[in-house]
Amino acid sequence: MSGDRALLRTALARGEQEGGSVEFKERLTRELHLASGRRESLAAQLRHRVLSGDGEAMYVVGVTDGGGIAGISQEAFSETMDVLSLLAEEAGAHIEDVETWGTEDGGLVGVATIVDGGTLEVADxxxxxxxxxxxxxxxxxxxxxxxxxxxxxxxxxxxxxxxxxxxxxxxxxxxxxxxxxxxxxxxxxxxxxxxxxxxxxxxxxxxxxxxxxxxxxxxxxxxxxxxxxxxxxxxxxxxxxxxxxxxxxxxxxxxxxxxxxxxxxxxxxxxxxxxxxxxxxxxxxxxxxxxxxxxxxxxxxxxxxxxxxxxxxxxxxxxxxxxxxxxxxxxxxxxxxxxxxxLPKTARADGDFELYVDRSYKVAGVGAVASGTVKSGTVDVGDQLQLGPFHDGSYREVEVRSIEMHYHRVDHAEAGRIVGIALKGVREADVERGMALLAEDADPEPVRAFEAEVMVLNHPTRIHTGYEPVVHLETISEAARFDPHGGQLLPGDRGTTTVRFKFKPYHVQEGQRFVFREGRSKGVGTVTDLLD
Structure with missing residues (x-):
């Protein structure tokens, strides 16, 4: 949440005026404000506010028509931002920034800055x-x-x-x-x-x-x-x-x-x-x-x-x-x-959408955000995705609220993009690094163990059954047990081993490369087979 209330005070001081760029809204709902007829009217109102402000308008959310601080719940604020984003898109504008503040009763009040021009179409x-x-x-x-x-x-x-x-x-x-x-x-x-x-x-x-x-x-x-x-x-x-x-x-x-x-x-x-x-x-x-x-x-x-x-x-x-x-x-x-x-781009990937979560954080008024690099496929605002696996091996359905790339909101992202994806249907506390975001119709199986071809780059002695390094695969960093076929691997050796994650399953696929390390001991490997 923002600490400085200067922007809020400025917006409240300007107030709603006939030819002004400030609009007060207590909350917006999909059911009421996106209904036929109402949606067109609100989009026209938003367009008028943007033009009145020479290309920029401020929507103050969580206040009464008279500018009194009301405060609304986190869930209501998120839904309001979703609706406001759709209205802005229809009006040929987009939300550039959102600042929020807490009220004494635990509610939220915020200011959304809306600027002229649709959401960004990024270069391929x-x-x-x-x-x-x-x-x-x-x-x-x-x-x-x-x-x-x-x-x-x-x-x-x-x-x-x-x-x-x-x-x-x-x-x-x-x-x-x-x-x-x-x-x-x-x-x-x-x-x-x-x-x-x-x-x-x-x-x-x-x-x-x-x-x-x-x-x-x-x-x-x-x-x-x-x-x-x-x-x-x-x-x-x-x-x-x-x-x-x-x-x-x-x-x-x-x-x-x-x-x-x-x-x-x-x-x-x-x-x-x-x-x-x-x-x-x-x-x-x-x-x-x-x-x-x-x-x-x-x-x-x-x-x-x-x-x-x-x-x-x-x-x-x-x-x-x-x-x-x-x-x-x-x-x-x-x-x-x-x-x-x-230089030519080398990391191209077709197929269904896939992203491994590298970071997760919470944005007031938006909710959980998962960031990472799109590994394959494409994603659009409003898409239904699967997130997981969670500790019990399950995957959860989530919805894409918004997508951001280098601080600019976009409607669409494809393989190779570094993006932040705001998710509806999950708490930020439940989103962990190493999880995967997958297409809605994917049929993923959580993987706890796999076979791999490995090469030991350096190790002081020999690797025996039960060796436990940290495996780095995509954004996964997890302790795992190695059981080499043949019982051991020497420095410089190439061989086959069973790899079993110690604490939870992950989304793993054949052909993926990984690095393993324990202290100054290191090696690389390739996933060859997934095990039940």
């Missing part, structure tokens, strides 16, 4: 890039300079745009996934003045022919599981691994590169902080990166020697471009712009 060309790299190797700063087009101050000032928690900003360490966005039109890059300002990010999504979203992951070892979640759980097109020129590849660099390559994600390596060291040192680090890639059976392609065109043509399962960069001097950033503008 949407690239999603996952960043990785050691702590303080400049991931967030590099992304900040790309999306704003401005040089860093040399102190990592741009990083604060992507750090989402106060303690992250204070310490200069990212501890959760964060997101950045910029785009391209026929004239070149479209950037944001302030990535913190949601209207800036929404404008990029609205205006760009190609949208590039960055899933900025975590470089500090204690949060390696969060990085794995960002790289495995999002529907990424490319990976961007940063290696600082003043530090060179580290153990974390090798771990992150292992995850990127094990998940078969086309990857670019950015050597960052080139402004801090000599040209000879940059050459040395580039050679270290080349050796690291060759040891992983990949062919390095330094862009400084072979050019951007070669990188665009050759990037893939076996070729990894290397770009020298500096967020301070912006060296190498035009090359990254060219890559992100012209």
């Amino acid at each position: 060309d949407h690239l999603i890039v996952g960043t990785a790299g050691h702590v303080d190797h400049g991931k967030s700063t590099l992304v900040g300079s790309l999306v704003t087009g401005t040089p860093d101050d040399g102190e990592g000032g741009l990083r604060s745009y992507l750090d989402v928690q106060p303690h992250e900003i204070e310490r200069g360490l990212s501890a959760d996934l964060s997101y950045g966005v910029y785009g391209f039109d026929e004239e070149g890059p479209l950037r944001v003045d302030n990535p913190d300002r949601k209207s800036d990010r929404a404008a990029i999504v609205e205006e760009a022919d190609r949208v590039v979203s960055f899933v900025d992951t975590v470089g500090h070892e204690p949060w390696l599981s969060t990085t794995i979640r960002g790289l495995v759980g999002q529907k990424l097109d490319y990976g961007l691994l940063t290696v600082a020129a003043d530090d060179g590849p580290t153990t974390t660099t090798r771990e992150h590169l292992g995850v990127l390559l094990a998940t078969e994600l086309p990857t670019i390596v950015a050597i960052t902080k080139a402004d801090l060291v000599s040209a000879a040192r940059v050459d040395e680090v580039e050679r270290e990166v080349e050796r690291l890639l060759r040891n992983a059976d990949r062919s390095p392609l330094p862009v400084s020697r072979h050019g951007v065109e070669a990188a665009i043509d050759e990037i893939g399962d076996s070729v990894v471009p290397i770009v020298r960069t500096s967020a301070v001097s912006r060296e190498g950033l035009p090359a990254l712009d060219t890559l992100f503008e012209r």
Whole structure:
């Protein structure tokens, strides 16, 4: 809920006027206000308010016709927003923002800002890039300079745009996934003045022919599981691994590169902080990166020697471009712009709608919101979906109230979109990371155990029956028991094992790839068969 009531006071002070942009409503219901005749009249009224406000109107909800604070229940407020959204759509407008406040008796009062223009039709060309790299190797700063087009101050000032928690900003360490966005039109890059300002990010999504979203992951070892979640759980097109020129590849660099390559994600390596060291040192680090890639059976392609065109043509399962960069001097950033503008989208998926929940939160007046990347299919406002599995293995029917993409409301989303979906029919407390949103006619079976082909990347000894790592599959992060066929697996081994989740079932499918880890022990696998 909003703390500052200035917007509410302003709207109440203006009051309802014949030619004004403010409208008071205690509540709206589907049964009464969407009935034939009434709906057209209310849509015309809304259109009049928007035009009177030069393209913007304010609807104050939970108040009497005279502006007295009445307050309505959470359920009534949610239904009112649903109805208001439909009326706005019919009037050629959309709800841009909603602020709410609590009343003394536990009710809600709110102000919905409605602006001219229908809901956004987003560009089909949407690239999603996952960043990785050691702590303080400049991931967030590099992304900040790309999306704003401005040089860093040399102190990592741009990083604060992507750090989402106060303690992250204070310490200069990212501890959760964060997101950045910029785009391209026929004239070149479209950037944001302030990535913190949601209207800036929404404008990029609205205006760009190609949208590039960055899933900025975590470089500090204690949060390696969060990085794995960002790289495995999002529907990424490319990976961007940063290696600082003043530090060179580290153990974390090798771990992150292992995850990127094990998940078969086309990857670019950015050597960052080139402004801090000599040209000879940059050459040395580039050679270290080349050796690291060759040891992983990949062919390095330094862009400084072979050019951007070669990188665009050759990037893939076996070729990894290397770009020298500096967020301070912006060296190498035009090359990254060219890559992100012209690289083909790789994460395409047809079929029924499917999304794995990465985050869930509650929005006052809206209810439960599940966010994540659409894995396949499409979804529209008003669709009926299935959510689950819950702890007992059941799936629950839910309805899509609204869809938001980078702070802009949309009516439709398809595979590859990072979206927040407001759900009707479930409490936010019941929505958990790792759950799946599926099409209404899907026939899902909860999975507690499966067979898998695995490769052990590193382990101090051998893996025996009963080994219990954490399995990262899509957005699932769950402890599981391994029972290798043959009784054991050695470091570097490939083999077959039964994997059984310890605490609850999940939505798992044959062919899905996963990462497992326990301490510094790590491996990758592919689901081969589902077990009862």
